[in-house]
Amino acid sequence: MLEGYRGRALQLLSSLGIEVGDTVQVYNEKVNVKGLLMPSYSKDDSIIVLKLDNGYNAGFSIEKYKVELIGKSGKTSEALGKQSSSPGKIKIISTGGTIVSKVEYETGAVRPALSTEEIVRFLPEIQEISSISAQVLFSILSENMKPEYWVKIAEAVAKAFNEGSEGVVIAHGTDTMSYTASALAFSLTPLPGPVVMVGSQRSSDRPSSDSGINLASSVLLARDAPFGEVVVNMHGESSDTYTVAHRGVKVRKMHTSRRDAFQSINDLPLAKVLWNEKTVKILRSDYIGKSEEVRLNAKFDDRVFLLKFYPGLKPDIIDILISSGYRGIIVEGTGLGHTSSDFQEAFKRAKEEGVFVGMTSQCLFGRVNMNVYQTGRLLQQSGVVPLSDILPEVALVKLMWSLGQSKDLEEITRIMLKNVAGEYNPRHFLDHFPRWKHE
Amino acid sequence: MLEGYRGRALQLLSSLGIEVGDTVQVYNEKVNVKGLLMPSYSKDDSIIVLKLDNGYNAGFSIEKYKVELIGKSGKTSEALGKQSSSPGKIKIISTGGTIVSKVEYETGAVRPALSTEEIVRFLPEIQEISSISAQVLFSILSENMKPEYWVKIAEAVAKAFNEGSEGVVIAHGTDTMSYTASALAFSLTPLPGPVVMVGSQRSSDRPSSDSGINLASSVLLARDAPFGEVVVNMHGESSDTYTVAHRGVKVRKMHTSRRDAFQSINDLPLAKVLWNEKTVKILRSDYIGKSEEVRLNAKFDDRVFLLKFYPGLKPDIIDILISSGYRGIIVEGTGLGHTSSDFQEAFKRAKEEGVFVGMTSQCLFGRVNMNVYQTGRLLQQSGVVPLSDILPEVALVKLMWSLGQSKDLEEITRIMLKNVAGEYNPRHFLDHFPRWKHE
CATH class of the missing domain: 2.30.30.520 (SH3 type barrels.)
Structure with a gap:
């Protein structure tokens, strides 16, 4: 072979x-x-x-x-294939992405192709960590991920736990991995065991690929982590000394190509996996513990728009969105949560039409506070709901999910402001902000 | 008094x-x-x-x-007032924002009010650094900044240099300061001297205000810096040991409230101002030098939309934008510069209508590369122009400026891809990416 x-x-x-x-x-x-x-x-x-x-x-x-x-390995392909279809403690669900990709000969570009069985064959030591069962759910690049696929993934995760899995690993493209992580967190928290999302910034056929360590660390984490949360487990620094498990609702892809692209924002990671020592180090005690049973609530309404404010943006965009059928708008405002004051009337009209408008900040770090400046106070009077330190992308996914729970604006507001899966962090510390080099 | x-x-x-x-x-x-x-x-x-x-x-x-x-100070208000209206080597142009704000008694919130004369009175030592002349151009919060005001500021800067100023300091709200910095850089680079934009994250009446050090450091920098560039000069860390001068087209407000919120992205700062030593430390040699004369080219067409892609976004938004009269779209794609592949046809239609579509990344750090994956290649075939490592907000301002220069799509593309003011950085180093804490 x-x-x-x-x-x-x-x-x-x-x-x-x-x-x-x-x-x-x-x-x-x-x-x-x-x-x-x-x-x-x-x-x-x-x-x-x-x-x-x-x-x-x-x-x-x-x-x-x-x-x-x-x-000689002594194992035939068939034996490896059989191994991966037997029920196991850890379920690997493959959705596509670089971690399961190969180079496409025709275009020279990369597209998803390898099956989970092939992945296990690439990394035979995974089977020494835990018994594995594997499932290829999709084979798509994550930029093509859609809310209806989030539902399928959530259902597959629920099924895995109901069938006795103790942890689930999801191989996923990195482009939209944090969006899917949020969708799963809102649909499934609390969970009977860890759901570890993992991807790769370099495809597995490339010498510098991170898919091996990332995937194997994720299986280790899914086996040993004490929490019932959705996390994203990726390289912690550019060399391959450890991976970091970020809370799924507090993580963001912060670099187009680095292996340590995923970082926690306004939060610290939940765990670190020291791959060489085969050790999981839990960094926080305030994780969400494992639940007795699976709770699946995966309904999304994708009529939500993420609007990034900038100087020159005209308020009529709000009316255009309302008349195009959008039911909710997450604004990525400036600073503490602002738009120009000429948006006040448009936001009032949105509220009158039953359209939820929530405010986040394009700064990404820190917390929206619409009580400091005149502009913020007036926007609040227009019905704009300040969403504290939630990331814009997470607020977007949560609003899609909230609209799936209720049609009532007050109830939607209540759900948006409730801390469902750790998406709000009440306490920020100085070291949540990374250090830039100034020399 | x-x-x-x-x-x-x-x-x-x-x-x-x-x-x-x-x-x-x-x-x-x-x-x-x-x-x-x-x-x-x-x-x-x-x-x-x-x-x-x-x-x-x-x-x-x-x-x-x-x-x-x-x-006793020995100086009367009137004397101080006169001082600030006489011609000086450094011109301070005040546009508003927290750095010139006071608490509004009625609402308890903060709004811009102090004049530049009052600022100088707050900081008498500024006049020991250089002779100062001051101008209150606007008194607005920066979230209300608009492209037509960028033109007024650019004209005021050009006038100051033409009247003999050796450097210009612009007091500006922090919310949209980086947008204005880009607008000035495209309108004025190269410059006969430094243009230093400065703001404050805490208003000057608050004990922890950073407005004093930021403003005084900026006057020092405007006097001593060897470059003819627009920079943003703000606190370098949370304590007040130094300020950092970031290239105006490579800086972003990364925190809603920290004093060191402004940080260079995909770039290193040009200079550091050590306030206690009254010293400017130049950190790079590849700055743009001072020009002989002022070149003013401040025309903007604000019919540009900044579209942040997310799973669930439907391609008909492109048609909605085209029919609403937008002439350009900057996409904040995922990862290396992607949207879902169902946007291909819509982008083709945009190009046919003469609408420029440029691709940046919502990761912010790193570089767009649309040759790695199938999706990127197909988007390029649809006419989407990859914009390397330019920040989404900077690409937006540059496209407004480019549309002010030409109506021809090919010419606009040429301008967008040309490195006008250092908005593209051809070389990235590992330490351009900040360090997060993982313990």
């Missing part, structure tokens, strides 16, 4: 009797490395891909290295 | 012959402090306000402290 290999590498590996999963040594005058042979998706047919002890995949050109078979 | 004082404090100060500007000592068993008497805007008529040596104003209750006159 030599999936993905072509041309020169295929010829060499075949002649040496090496198959995917076997332990292989590559060496030259300078380098001597041992690893497991992985399937190849390299465009260069001279490259063989090894999974190294540090969890990373690395590509080696057979033009530069000699290759030797050290040991 | 005892502006703002009423009741008990007015009675005591009058009886002691103390006026605003005099040096005063306040003390009890535990505390002994010296400072200049400031005008009061406290609601409590027992409070007197002193400017301390560290640049901060602090309030002291005459119920808890004894008060003594140490020295």
Whole structure:
């Protein structure tokens, strides 16, 4: 079995009797490395891909290295396949994204393709952490995620717990992972066990991929974490020393490409997974504990608009949104929660039409406070509801969910202001704000 | 002269012959402090306000402290007033905002009111840094700032340089300060001297106000900086050890209330002002130097929409924007610059209608790259222009400015992709990303 290999590498590996999963040594005058042979998706047919002890995949050109078979894996693809379909303590639900992607030969771009079975084959040590069962729910890039898919994922999570899983890992594209995390948190909190969302910033065929450590750490976390919450577990820094589990409703993708792109905002992470020590370190005691039973409440109304205010934005956009059928608006205001004062009348009309208008801040860090300045007070008089320190994107998802619970504006306001899944943090500390370098 | 004082404090100060500007000592068993008497805007008529040596104003209750006159200022209000209207090397243009605000007695909220003359009276040491001339251009809260005001500010800056100023300081509300900074940078770069925008996160009547250090540091920077750029100069950390001058097109308000809310994104600051040492430390050599003459090009077309993409957003919003007369759309996409793929057709229609669509990332940090994934490639085929590492808000202002330069979509695209004022940073380093605490 030599999936993905072509041309020169295929010829060499075949002649040496090496198959995917076997332990292989590559060496030259300078380098001597041992690893497991992985399937190849390299465009260069001279490259063989090894999974190294540090969890990373690395590509080696057979033009530069000699290759030797050290040991046969003894496992056939079929055996691995069977393993992953048996019921297990930890359920891995795959939805797509880079963590399960391969390079598309035609365009050279990356698209989701690998099944969860293939992932488990990439990372045989996962099965040493826990018994695993796996399910491919979707195979889509996360920018194509929609509220109706959130419902399917929530249902799959509920089903997994009802069937006896002790924790769930969800492989998901990173683009909209925090939106899905919020949707699941509102639909399912409290939970009988951890729901760990995980993705990858580098696809698993690339040497610097973080998918290995991220996925394996997530299985460890799903097994050991004491909480019944939805978290996002991703690299904590640019090197691969640890992953960090952020509360799903307090996390944001803050960088387009870094492996440590996901960071808590106005919050500290719940846990740290030290991969080399195979240890989960719980960082806070105020997590939401495990519930006895699954509570599933996944109804969303997506007629909600996220409106980022800026100088020059004209208030008639509010009327345009109302007449287009939107039922709620989350404003990303400036500073403590402001728009220009000429929005007051438009917001009043929104309220009269039964459209909820909530205020968040485009600063992202800190808390909306509409009592400090005249503008804030007048906006509140127009019916705008200040939403404290909730992130704009989380407020958006929560409003979609709140509109799924009630049609009554007062009841919707009550739900929006209630702390459902830790989306409001009553206490901010100085070290919630990261440190920039000034030298 | 005892502006703002009423009741008990007015009675005591009058009886002691103390006026605003005099040096005063306040003390009890535990505390002994010296400072200049400031005008009061406290609601409590027992409070007197002193400017301390560290640049901060602090309030002291005459119920808890004894008060003594140490020295008369010798300057009358009229003299101070005259000083500020004479031509000076550094021009302070006041547009409003917290830095020039006082508490509004009726609502208890803060609104802009103090004139630049009053500011100079608050901070007499500014006149030791440089000769100052001052102008109150507007007195508005920055959330009410509009593109037509950007033009007025740009014209006032150009006029100041044409009349011989060597540097300009602009007092501005913090809410939209970075938008105005971008607008000025595109309208005026390169400049004959520094344009330093400055604001305050705490109003000048509050003990913890940062307006003193921020304003005085800005005058120092405007006098000594070697560049011809627009910068935002604000507190560098939560204590008052230094301010940081960020490139106007690479800065963002990242916190609703912290004094060090402004931070460079995908960039390092140009300079640091060490206030206690009265020293400007230039941190980079790749600044834009001073020009011989003023170049003023301040035309904006505000028919531009900033569209933040999220799961559930329906593509018909693009058609709604086109038919509402918008001429350009800046998309804040997910990750490397994505929307769901069902936006492709709508973006094609936008292009056919001559509407520019540019892509930025809601991650804020990092760079848009629409060649990595299938989605990005297809969006580019639909005419969406990837805008590298420019901030969404800066792209928005630049598109308003570009539409002011040309009606031709190709020419607009050319302007948008050209690095006009340092809004694109070709090189990112690891330490551009701040450090979060994970313990």
